[in-house]
Amino acid sequence: MLGLCITTGAMADNDTARPQVADRVVAYSGTQGVKVWTLRYAERSANQALVQIEGVDHDWDKRIQQMTVEKTSKDTRYSTQVDGKKYVALIVQGNYGELYLPGEAQTASVGYDEGLSSQGNAQHFLTDYLEQSGK
Numbered sequence: 321m322l323g324l325c326i327t328t329g330a331m332a333d334n335d336t337a338r339p340q341v342a343d344r345v346v347a348y349s350g351t352q353g354v355k356v357w358t359l360r361y362a363e364r365s366a367n368q369a370l371v372q373i374e375g376v377d378h379d380w381d382k383r384i385q386q387m388t389v390e391k392t393s394k395d396t397r398y399s400t401q402v403d404g405k406k407y408v409a410l411i412v413q414g415n416y417g418e419l420y421l422p423g424e425a426q427t428a429s430v431g432y433d434e435g436l437s438s439q440g441n442a443q444h445f446l447t448d449y450l451e452q453s454g455k
Contacts, residue, residue, distance in 0.1 A: 338446060341370070345440025348417055348430035356410060356419060356430050358398065359445050361386060370449050371398055371410065376428070378421050384449040385409075 342360035349355050353375035361368040372384045387398040387409065398410040402422050411418050415432035 338450070341442050341446050343442055345437060345442055345445055347433050347436035347440055348412070349433040349436055350419065350428045350430035352428075354419065354428045354430060355433075355436060356417070357436075357440055357445065358410075359440075359442055360389075361446075361449075367391075369398060370445060372445070373409075373419065373421070376421060378424065380421060384445070384452055386449075 339362050341362075344359075346358045347355060348358075355374040357370075357372040357374070359370045361370045367389045369387050369389050370384050371387045372382065373380050374382055385400055387400045390397045390399065395411050395413045397408050398412075399406050399408045401407065407420075407422060409420055410430075411420075417430045419428040419430055421428075
């Protein structure tokens with residue numbers, strides 16, 4: 321019984337050290353197997369998200385990145401820094417978006433994917449990000 325209490329306490333301490341994230345992952349899919357996973361990261365007011373792109377022949381494939389989220393009256397923009405400059409990687413309007421990858425001439429169109437979103441696990445996604453970035 322004591323072991324269970326100690327283990328539970330250790331898990332609770334570990335959970336409090338983890339950054340806050342949204343309850344669910346929002347996923348988009350596009351042609352030729354492109355998938356984009358997004359998850360609010362930190363407090364809502366921080367305007368940050370974790371973004372993972374899959375199914376592309378690019379350095380960003382399967383890499384989870386922390387991006388800044390800007391909501392305007394017509395769209396939501398996810399940006400990061402590329403060569404020291406702001407780079408908008410994803411623009412979402414309603415259920416559809418455009419994915420922009422550095423060095424690629426063409427954009428990839430993506431749409432909200434309920435099935436893919438339901439497969440995502442917010443806490444597992446966060447764990448993958450923390451392990452990838454060594455945090």
